[in-house]
Amino acid sequence: MDISAAVITLFLIMDPLGNIPPFLSILKAVPVERRRLVLLREIAFAYGVLLVFLFFGKYVLNFLRLEQATIGIAGGIVLFLIALRMVFPREGGVLGEDQLEGEPFLVPLAIPLLVGPSTLAALLLLQRTSPADTGSLLIAVTIAWALSGCILLGATFLYRVLRQRGLMAMERLMGMLLVMVAVQMLMNGVEAFLKR
Numbered sequence: 001m002d003i004s005a006a007v008i009t010l011f012l013i014m015d016p017l018g019n020i021p022p023f024l025s026i027l028k029a030v031p032v033e034r035r036r037l038v039l040l041r042e043i044a045f046a047y048g049v050l051l052v053f054l055f056f057g058k059y060v061l062n063f064l065r066l067e068q069a070t071i072g073i074a075g076g077i078v079l080f081l082i083a084l085r086m087v088f089p090r091e092g093g094v095l096g097e098d099q100l101e102g103e104p105f106l107v108p109l110a111i112p113l114l115v116g117p118s119t120l121a122a123l124l125l126l127q128r129t130s131p132a133d134t135g136s137l138l139i140a141v142t143i144a145w146a147l148s149g150c151i152l153l154g155a156t157f158l159y160r161v162l163r164q165r166g167l168m169a170m171e172r173l174m175g176m177l178l179v180m181v182a183v184q185m186l187m188n189g190v191e192a193f194l195k196r
Contacts, residue, residue, distance in 0.1 A: 006126050006140035007147075012178045013079065013119045014144060016151035018086055018171035021164070022113060023155055030103050036153070038103060043149040045110035050123065050141050054134070057124045068128045069196065072189020075121040079182035082118045086175025089168070114148060125185065 027035050061071070126137055151158065162170065 003136050003140045003143075006137060007143045009122055009126070009181055010119065010141060010144035011147055012174050012181060013082070013116075013122050014114060014148040015086060015171065015174060015178075016114075016148040017158070017162075017167055017174065019113050019152065020155045020159055020167055023109060023152055024159060026104055026109060034103070039109075039153060039155075042104065042106070042109035043114065043145075043152065045106050046114040046149075047142075047145050049111060049115050050119075050145060053120050053123050054127065054138060054141055057120070058127055061124060061128060067192075067196075068125075069189050069193035071121070071125045071128050072185055072192055074189075075118075075125045076182050076184075076186025076189055078118050078121050079178060079185060082116075083175045083178035083182050086178060087172050089171070114152070122185075 023039070027038065030038050123137075123141065126140075127134070130137065159167065
């Protein structure tokens with residue numbers, strides 16, 4: 001398994017730059033002195049979810065009897081839809097009109113903003129393509145998660161530097177890259193299906 005490709009794929013799907021505005025918006029309801037602690041906790045929760053899917057996801061796939069082609073095609077479609085939303089964002093942002101009150105706990109910061117269905121689908125697909133290479137995938141997951149976590153910890157600074165337009169431009173660029181990853185994943189799934 002190419003660790004760098006897995007890191008880039010997971011990092012693009014986690015979309016930390018695109019998550020800065022919703023993270024800051026949600027954390028506004030949290031007292032200033034607790035924000036960093038809450039953010040660290042949510043980032044740690046996200047890593048825990050990633051590890052659970054990394055080590056136990058294959059058993060779920062085996063139980064459901066899902067093949068690599070199925071995961072590739074489904075993962076490609078889901079990634080493509082997420083990438084389109086990054087390139088063409090909808091009104092109201094990721095959370096729509098629903099605004100949470102109080103301190104977030106697991107939802108929506110850890111799940112689905114940092115680690116959503118597309119991240120987990122990509123992780124399962126990467127694991128399915130190299131089932132014996134869990135160590136390399138663990139390294140890739142950890143690096144992508146750490147990079148995303150560092151960006152989110154510096155969210156206030158990055159927002160001041162890039163502003164809303166800069167973040168939108170970066171998110172759309174990441175979305176375009178993710179479109180290409182999604183198409184490749186879909187093509188790999190179709191190829192695997194045709195070779196059966």
